[in-house]
Amino acid sequence: MKFVLPRPAIFFLALISISTPFTLAETAKPNIVFIMADDLGPGWVDFDGSDPKINTPNLQRLAKTGVVFTRAYAAATVCSPTRAACITGMSPAQIGLTTHIPGKAGNERRAPKGGPRDADSLKHLPLDLPSYARELKKLHYVTGFIGKWHLAGEGSIATKDGVVNSDWHPEHYGFESNIGGCAYGQPKSWFSPFKNATIENGAKGEYLTNHLGDAAASFIQANHEQPFHLTLWPYSVHTPIKGPKDLVKKNGGNNYLAMLESLDNAVGKVIAALEKTNTLENTMIVFYSDNGGHKPTQWLADKKGSLLEGGVRVPMVVSWPGVTKGGTTCDVPVTSMDFFPTFVHAAGGSTTEITQLEGLDLKPLLQGAEKLDRDALFWHYPHNRPDVKYYMGSTILQGDWKLYVGHGVKADALFNLKDDPMEKNNLLKKHPELAGQLRGKLNGWLTKVSAKMPKPAQAQPRKK
Structure with missing residues (x-):
């Protein structure tokens, strides 16, 4: 199969390869490859003890040379806000983009009877926010984006080509080339x-x-x-579930397993290119997912869209030769905002003047540290999504304790994840003092980031 880059990309790559001078110090900087799957929950890759029918040997190879994060989290329960958090290092609540950007204009979830309505959420990523690609570009990195963006306006399903406003495409956020990034949240066609x-x-x-x-x-x-820095965010394994015919046949007619294998093959192509160019030993490779899976995880409660663990826990591995010790695991909670400082610091840059950042540099964990200087993680999803159990709400995770505040839609809940990983036992009444402390920290964070809250329920018209 012959692959042809789009003409603008060919021109651009040729231009930068002949016109940009680099010092020896700059060439020693690590290359950074950030691969993020779409809707891939834990339990669906080889490195986290998944079904033996799953075939992801290239991801397994990364695990053997890197660190598997067993408590990696997405910043949101759905895709667009997590992607925004990764790019900016800011939480979705601080950005004001807290749910997926609808493919159909005005696609607001229906509020339960008498319940609060969705908070307002941005329909594209603001151009004036921080971007790790811009910071890497300042540090003389070549930056490229390939795959799903989903931060460029609502109503994409009504377009012929996924473009709502090209001013919101990746090339305006520090990426010097863009293949695939537009307003689409899922591909118009897999073929x-x-x-x-x-x-x-x-x-x-x-x-x-x-x-x-x-x-x-x-x-x-x-x-x-x-x-160089490459952000590779494939559309896979988002719906519609359709795999390539050869891999569907190989996997006994199972389209989902075929999609997983195709995703892993793409990772293999990246590794092979790094080997061919003798850059693998100087490259940080991150594999991650944007939210929990639409296919459930056996050992976690609920799925994509939920504030329970199945909606926000994701598979993650980082391989960085000379930094990571192969075949190790880390159980420290990490999240989407952490990639910004990790990438910029690895490239030799500073983030001290970017005061909006909420993430932490993960390098200490990659080198074997057992903790980060962080007290808690927070989520805020002020939207209705009744296809899962715990949707509209805000949560705080501190150690093994997780408090869910339901904003009047669901009852508040306190879970101990160590004793109750499936989040079945609500301990709110048993530990009211702890719940009060966590609620205070959560409210403090919501105030600090100026989080947009759910709108009051609409008054019901009186019957005549």
Whole structure:
């Protein structure tokens, strides 16, 4: 199969490869590759003890050379806010983008009878917020984006090509090239023609994940002589669940397993390109997911959209030769905002003047530290999503204790995750003092970040 980059990307890659001078100190900087799957929950990759039918050997290879994070969290229960948090280092609540950007304009979830309505949420990522890509670009990195963006306006499903406003595409947030990033939250087509204005079509019927994997390999090959950063966010394994025909057949007709294997093959293409260009030993590779899975995890409660663990816990591994000790695990809770300072500090930059940041540098954990200087993690999802058990609410996680505040939609709850990983036993009445302390910290954080709260229930019209 022959892969062809879009003409603007070819011109750009050729230009930067011949015109940008780099010092020896700069070439020693680590390359950074950030791969984020879509809707992939724990239990669906080889490195976290998954079903033996799952075939993800390339992710398993990363685990053998890196650190698996057993308590990795997404900043939100759905995709757009997590993606915004990764780019900016700010929580969705601070950004004001707290739910997925709707593919259909005005797609607000219906409030339960007598219950609060959705809070307002932004429909695109503001251009004036921090971006790790901009910071890396300042540090003389070549920056590229490939895959799903979903931060560029509502109503994408009504477009012919996924473009609502191109001013909100990745190239305006510090990425020097963009393949695939537009307003789409899911692909219009998994097979070429892709009906996406930011992707040049491949051969008829070519599978999108394969196409994006080839684009990632081409980016690495074109830029390996200077420090580079690649954000590769495949659309997989989002619905509609459709895998490439050869892998569907290989997996006994199972489209989901085929999609997982195709995703892993894309990771393999990245690794192969790094090996071919002799850059693997100087590259940090992060694999992560944007929220819990739409396929449930056996040992976690609920799924995507929920503030229980199944909605926010995600698979994560980081491989960084010379820094990570292969085959190790870390049980310290980490989250989406941590990638910004981790990437910028690894590149030799500083974040001291970016006061909005809520994340922490993960390098100490990658080197074997047993904790971070962080008291708690917070979530805020002021939206209705009644297809899961615990949706509208705010939560705080401190150690093994997790408090859920339901904003009048669901009853408040206190869980001990060590004793009750499935979050079945509400200990609120048994530990009122602890619950009060956690509630105070949660309210303090909501105030600090100026979180938008649910709107009051609409008054019901009187019957005549």
